[in-house]
Amino acid sequence: MSMPFERQPMAARRDGASGFLRLALRCARNVYDAADRRMPEALVLAKWLSESATAFGFNEAAVPDDDALDRGKRRGVAIQDWRKIGVALEEAERLLPERRDTAIDRWLEAITETLSLDPLEADILALALHYRLERRIDQLFDCLSECRGGLQRFQRDAALIALLLNASTADVASRLASGARLQESGLLRLERDGDLNVPKQLISLLRRDISPGADLYDQLLGTMTTEPLPWAAFTHLGREAEVAAAVLRAALSGQESGVNILLYGPPGTGKTSFAATLAARIGARLRPVAEADDDGDEPARYERLAGLRLAQHLAVSRNTLLLFDEAEDLFVNRSIVFDEPVTSSRVFIHRLLERMAVPVIWTANDISVLGPTVLRRMTMCLELKVPGLVTRTRLWRQMGETEGVMLSEPDAARLARLVPAAPAVAATALRATRLAGGNAETTRLVVEGVARAVQGGMLPAPEREYDSLYDPALVNADCDLAALCDRLVRQGAGAAVSFLLSGPPGSGKSAWVRHLAERMGLLVLQKRASDILDAFVGGTERNIADAFAEARDSNAFLVFDEADSLLLERANAVRGWEISQVNEMLTWMEQHALPFACTTNLPERLDRASLRRFLVKVRFNWLTQAQVRSAFHRYFGLTAPPVLDGLRTLTPADFFLVRRRAALVDAKAPEELTRLLAAECEGRIGGRLAVGFAASSQGDGDGG
Numbered sequence: 001m002s003m004p005f006e007r008q009p010m011a012a013r014r015d016g017a018s019g020f021l022r023l024a025l026r027c028a029r030n031v032y033d034a035a036d037r038r039m040p041e042a043l044v045l046a047k048w049l050s051e052s053a054t055a056f057g058f059n060e061a062a063v064p065d066d067d068a069l070d071r072g073k074r075r076g077v078a079i080q081d082w083r084k085i086g087v088a089l090e091e092a093e094r095l096l097p098e099r100r101d102t103a104i105d106r107w108l109e110a111i112t113e114t115l116s117l118d119p120l121e122a123d124i125l126a127l128a129l130h131y132r133l134e135r136r137i138d139q140l141f142d143c144l145s146e147c148r149g150g151l152q153r154f155q156r157d158a159a160l161i162a163l164l165l166n167a168s169t170a171d172v173a174s175r176l177a178s179g180a181r182l183q184e185s186g187l188l189r190l191e192r193d194g195d196l197n198v199p200k201q202l203i204s205l206l207r208r209d210i211s212p213g214a215d216l217y218d219q220l221l222g223t224m225t226t227e228p229l230p231w232a233a234f235t236h237l238g239r240e241a242e243v244a245a246a247v248l249r250a251a252l253s254g255q256e257s258g259v260n261i262l263l264y265g266p267p268g269t270g271k272t273s274f275a276a277t278l279a280a281r282i283g284a285r286l287r288p289v290a291e292a293d294d295d296g297d298e299p300a301r302y303e304r305l306a307g308l309r310l311a312q313h314l315a316v317s318r319n320t321l322l323l324f325d326e327a328e329d330l331f332v333n334r335s336i337v338f339d340e341p342v343t344s345s346r347v348f349i350h351r352l353l354e355r356m357a358v359p360v361i362w363t364a365n366d367i368s369v370l371g372p373t374v375l376r377r378m379t380m381c382l383e384l385k386v387p388g389l390v391t392r393t394r395l396w397r398q399m400g401e402t403e404g405v406m407l408s409e410p411d412a413a414r415l416a417r418l419v420p421a422a423p424a425v426a427a428t429a430l431r432a433t434r435l436a437g438g439n440a441e442t443t444r445l446v447v448e449g450v451a452r453a454v455q456g457g458m459l460p461a462p463e464r465e466y467d468s469l470y471d472p473a474l475v476n477a478d479c480d481l482a483a484l485c486d487r488l489v490r491q492g493a494g495a496a497v498s499f500l501l502s503g504p505p506g507s508g509k510s511a512w513v514r515h516l517a518e519r520m521g522l523l524v525l526q527k528r529a530s531d532i533l534d535a536f537v538g539g540t541e542r543n544i545a546d547a548f549a550e551a552r553d554s555n556a557f558l559v560f561d562e563a564d565s566l567l568l569e570r571a572n573a574v575r576g577w578e579i580s581q582v583n584e585m586l587t588w589m590e591q592h593a594l595p596f597a598c599t600t601n602l603p604e605r606l607d608r609a610s611l612r613r614f615l616v617k618v619r620f621n622w623l624t625q626a627q628v629r630s631a632f633h634r635y636f637g638l639t640a641p642p643v644l645d646g647l648r649t650l651t652p653a654d655f656f657l658v659r660r661r662a663a664l665v666d667a668k669a670p671e672e673l674t675r676l677l678a679a680e681c682e683g684r685i686g687g688r689l690a691v692g693f694a695a696s697s698q699g700d701g702d703g704g
Contacts, residue, residue, distance in 0.1 A: 020130060020133075020134040020136070020137065021096070022096060023126065023127070023130050023137065024052075024130075024134070024136060024137055024140070025089065025092055025093055025096070027127070027137070027140065027164040027165070028045060028048075028049065028089060028140070029089050029093065030163065030164055030165065030166040031045050031144070031163060031164065032045060032085065032086060032089060033166070034163055034166070035163075036076070037076045037077045037078075037079060037082040038076030038077075039076065040147040040148075041144060041147060041148070041163070042076055042077045042082065043076060043077055043147075044140075044143045044144050044147050045085070045140075045144075046077050046081065046082075046085060047143070048136075048139060048140050048143060049085060049088075051139070052136050103205075103206055103209045103210060103211050104126075104129060104130075104133070104206055106211045106212055107129075107202065107205070107206065107211070107212050108122060108125065108126055108129070110212040110216060111125065111187070111212075111216070112125075114216060114313070114314065114316070115181065115185055115187070115313055116181075117181065117182075120165070120167055120171055120172070120175055121175050121181060121182055123165050123167070124161060124165070124172065124175055124176070124182060124188070125182065125187060125188065125198070127141075127161065127164060127165065127196070128188055128196040128197075128198050129198055129202070129203070129206065131196050132196070132197075132198055132203050133203065133206060133207065140164075141160070141164070141196075144160055144163070144164075145157075145160055148160060157176065157190055157196075158172045158173035158176055159172075161176070176188075176190065184309060185309055185310055185312075185313045186199065186305070186306035186307060186308070186309030186310035186311075186313075187199065187306075187310065189302065189306060199220060199303075199306060199307070199310065200303065201219070201220050201221070201290075202220060205219060205220075216314055217287060217311070217314040217315060220310065220314065221287070221288065221289060221290055221307055221310065221311055221314065222288050222290065223287075223288070224276065224285075224286050224287060224288050224323070226272050226273055226275075226276045227273075227276060227427075228273070228276040228277040228279070228280035229270075229273050229274075229276075229277050229399075229423050229424065229427055230277075230398060230399075230402070231277060231281055232394075232395070232398065233270075233273075233277065233395055233398075233399070233423035233427075234270070234274050234277060234387075234423065235387075235391065236385070236387035236388060236391045236554060237274075237382065237384070238553055238554055238555070240380075240382050240553070241274075241278070241382070243380070244261055244278060244380050244382060245278055245281045245282050247259065247261070247379060247380060248261065248278065248279075248282055248284065248321060248359055248361075249282040249284075251359045251379075252282070252284060252318055252319060252320075252321075252359065255318065256359075257354075257355060257356060257357050258353065258354045258355060258356050258377075258379075259356065259359040259360070259379050260353055260356060260359070260360050260361075260362060260377065260378050260379050261278075261359070261360070261361045261362065261378070261379060261380050261381075261382070262327070262362045262363075262364065262367070262370075262375070262378045262380070262381045262382070263275060263361065263362065263363045263364075263382050263384055264363070264364045264365070264367045264381065264382070264383055264384070265365070265383050265384035265385060266365060267365050268422055268424075268425065269384040269385060269386060269422045270384055270422030270423050270424045270425075271325075271363040271384050272323070272325055272363060272424075273422070273423060273424040273427075274384060275323050275361045275363065276323075278321075278361065279321050279361075283319070284319050284320060284321045285317065285319060285320050285321070286320075286321050286322075286323050286361070287311065287315055287320055287321070287322055287323065288322075288323050288325065289304065289307050289308050289311050289322055289323065289324045289325075289360075290303055290304045290306070290307025290308070290310075290311075299329075301329055301330060304324075304329050304330065305330060308322075308324060308352075308360075311358070312356065312357050312358050315358045320358060321358070321359050321360070321361055322358050322359070322360045322361070323360075323361050323363070324360055324361070324362045324363070325363050326363065326364070326365075327362040327363060327364040327370065328364055328365070328366060328369045328370070330349060331349075331369045331370060331371075331374075349374060350373065350374070350377055353374070353377045353378075354377065362378070367381075384422070385550060386420045386422055387422075387423070388523050388524070388525065388554070388556070389413075389416050389417060389420075390523055391523075392415075392416035392420070392426070393409070393412045393413045393416040394412075395416075395423050395426055396411075396412035396415050396416055396426055396430075397409070397412045399423070399426050399427050399430050400412070400430055400443075402430075403427075403430040403431055403433065403434045404434055405430050405433045405434055405438075405439070405440075405443065407440055407443070408440070411440035414440075414444075415440070415443060415444060415447060418444065418447065418448065425447060425450055426447070428446075428450065429443050429446040429447040429450065430443060432446045433446060470508075470511045470514075470515065470652070471631075471634060471652075472485075472512070472515055473627070473630065474508070474623065474627050474630060474631050474634070474652050474655075475507070475508040475511070475512055475620065475652065476507070476620065476621045476622065476623050476624055476627060477503075477508075477512075477618050477619065477620050477621070478618065478619040478621070479618055481512060481618070484616070484618075485515075485516055485519055488516065488519075488520065488595075489519045489520055495593060495594050495595055496592065496593050496594065496595070497595045497615050497616060498589060498592075498595070498596055498597070498598075498613060498614045498615045498616070499513070499595070499596070499597035499598070499614065499615070499616045499617075499618065500563075500597075500598050500600070500603070500606075500611070500614040500616070500617045500618070501513065501597055501598070501599045501600075501618050501620060502599070502600050502601070502603035502617075502618075502619055502620065503601070503619055503620030503621060504601060504620070504621075504622065504649070504651060504684075505601055505651070505653070506651035506652065506653025506654060507620035507621065507622065507651045507652070507653075508620055508651065508652050508653075509597075509599040509620050510526070510559060510561065510599055511652065512620075513557065513559050513597050513599070516557070516595075517556075517557035517595075520557065520595065522555065522556055522557040522594075522595070523554065523555070523556045523557070524556060524557050524559060525547070525550060525551045525554065525556035525557065525558050525559065526559045526561065527547050527558070527559065527560050527561065528561045528562060529560075529561065529562040529563075529565040529566060531543070531547075532544060532547065532560070532565075532566060533565065533566075540566075540581045540584075541580055541581055541584040544566070544581065544584045544585055544588060545584065545588065547560075548588040548591075548592055548596075551592070551594060551596065552592070552593070552594060555594070556594070557594070557595050557596065557597070558592070558594065558595075558596035558597070559596065559597050559598075559599065560596070560597070560598045560599070561599050562599070562600065562601075563598030563599060563600045563606070564600045564601075564602045564603070564605040564606055566581060566582070566585050566598075567582055567585055567598070567606045567607045567610045568582065568605060568606075568607060569605065569606065569607045569608065570582050570607050570609070582607050582610065585610070586607075586609065586610060586613060589610075589613045590613065598614070603619075622648060622649045622650060622651065623650050623651060623652070625645045628640065628644055628645070628647065628650050629644065629645075631650075631652065631655045632644060632655070632670075632673070634655075635655040635656070635658075635659045636659065636662075636670075636673055638670050638673070639670070640670070641670045641671065641674055643674060644674055644677070647674075647677055647678060647681050648681075649681045649684035649685070650677060650680070650681060654677055654680040654681075655677070657680065658673065658676045658677050658680065661676055662676060
């Protein structure tokens with residue numbers, strides 16, 4: 001006579017006794033005790049035990065065979081078979097080896113203690129973990145769920161879990177509610193099909209038999225890899241940066257809830273680096289929120305949301321900030337899971353933001369995805385832009401010293417002009433230079449490669465290199481520029497001054513603005529027409545508004561080059577956007593409280609109404625003969641030859657360019673330099689030399 005329970009395969013049972021087998025037998029026993037043999041659950045249990053006989057060590061006589069179960073579909077499990085199952089379960093439980101401490105036990109203990117779970121919550125979590133880890137418990141749960149399919153999903157899950165754990169359905173339902181600890185913490189998620197989901201990272205750790213460490217956060221949600229930069233790297237953000245630091249410092253000190261700081265701007269502007277720097281500024285620890293799944297790939301929306309909830313519970317230190325990079329993940333579904341909605345519940349997100357127990361720094365490239373209702377719930381919103389040339393030059397030198405890469409002022413300025421980029425790009429390039437044992441040229445190669453990749457294979461247009469030998473005396477204007485500068489910089493002079501600077505290219509319009517801005521103690525924010533004009537409807541108007549706002553926020557002297565492209569005569573307009581962009585410019589011109597200038601080579605194309613908006617109009621002209629001689633001596637250290645008086649259309653920019661060209665072709669003689677200057681005048685009205693210049697090597701033209 002065969003025994004109902006086979007004692008031989010104890011090794012198989014012993015290996016899993018502390019985990020799957022113990023819980024599986026407990027669940028099976030609870031179902032057996034609660035179910036009538038004629039109920040569908042009894043038949044499911046019997047079939048499941050039959051299929052799992054080997055794992056439990058049952059011999060063929062321990063459970064009914066498939067034929068017997070098929071014959072009893074309508075009547076349930078035969079009474080003798082049902083009794084046989086009960087005996088087998090008792091014998092299996094009696095022979096279980098002593099409980100061993102496994103990785104899953106240690107994780108359950110650590111999570112229970114950290115999140116203060118009650119015994120029933122801990123049991124539900126244990127069931128969910130085994131459900132994801134062990135195929136047989138998965139089968140038992142799913143088969144029982146299917147046979148109880150007449151109930152609503154939540155009721156079905158609660159009742160089924162209560163059945164498996166021998167608990168009250170009402171008690172289980174209260175633990176599974178959306179606002180209760182298990183779901184609110186992100187530890188458990190009930191799927192539409194009844195599945196129990198737990199964090200994938202935790203499952204991955206358990207499958208690799210990794211026990212919990214001292215810091216559960218690092219293991220479950222990841223560690224911060226971005227290093228903070230010097231606070232000076234973000235001085236271009238102005239006072240807003242200091243205000244954000246003060247807000248976060250006070251929020252941590254007073255344990256304020258619902259504090260959210262949004263950092264937004266195009267990719268590459270240093271949002272993540274600033275978040276790390278901001279945390280370092282106030283002495284806080286910055287921790288990322290679920291930036292990768294268990295395979296190191298991009299997580300789905302629900303995984304990031306669960307990670308955010310879990311982070312709020314695991315970041316127990318009062319000195320912790322959370323970083324949610326790429327905030328768009330919560331509003332644009334990037335998952336291929338078909339039952340996940342494309343958009344999320346805005347109300348849910350609103351309440352989540354308002355209840356955040358730990359301050360969160362959010363970053364986003366496209367804030368239009370977030371929407372105004374979310375943006376209104378942010379404590380602060382900071383736009384990150386690329387710092388100005390002066391700031392970038394200083395940063396290149398400072399960061400170079402930190403990395404042991406010494407950059408001269410000209411080298412730093414050249415790199416700053418080459419690629420208008422955020423401080424993080426400079427830090428990365430300089431680190432690579434240090435590792436390669438290189439110099440400024442190495443840095444240039446590295447940063448060009450990064451910038452080209454970011455721009456899709458094209459380098460961004462470098463900023464213009466300005467003449468370091470600029471001399472206000474070498475500017476020919478229709479007013480006394482020196483006296484004008486003196487009036488504008490004196491104490492009590494108003495700052496809201498608008499300038500229209502017209503004249504030939506290279507005549508010194510932009511250079512004079514930079515000279516004036518320096519005397520006024522202002523940085524220069526220069527915008528080309530290509531920076532402003534946008535092919536999409538409304539884009540140009542938005543860029544105009546952004547330029548004025550940026551100048552205001554950075555306390556800069558705003559300069560629009562090629563302003564005739566932005567202020568075209570509206571009487572000649574044939575398209576609506578041509579009128580709307582002029583209207584936008586005029587509106588901001590009237591409201592701007594800081595100095596700004598428009599430069600143009602074609603003032604006759606400007607809208608007539610716009611001309612009345614400029615407080616100061618200056619016409620720049622070709623250099624006078626006296627200025628030409630002075631410029632020749634200043635740029636080349638030589639006395640100007642008389643024949644130079646025949647060049648009537650020279651500008652300061654011509655001397656700057658010829659000086660560089662002369663160094664390239666090794667031109668040093670006055671006659672050679674004069675010929676190079678003459679080439680710059682070709683095609684300009686009134687720019688011809690006197691007859692005989694080309695034939696005379698002595699420079700004896702009459703200058704007429």
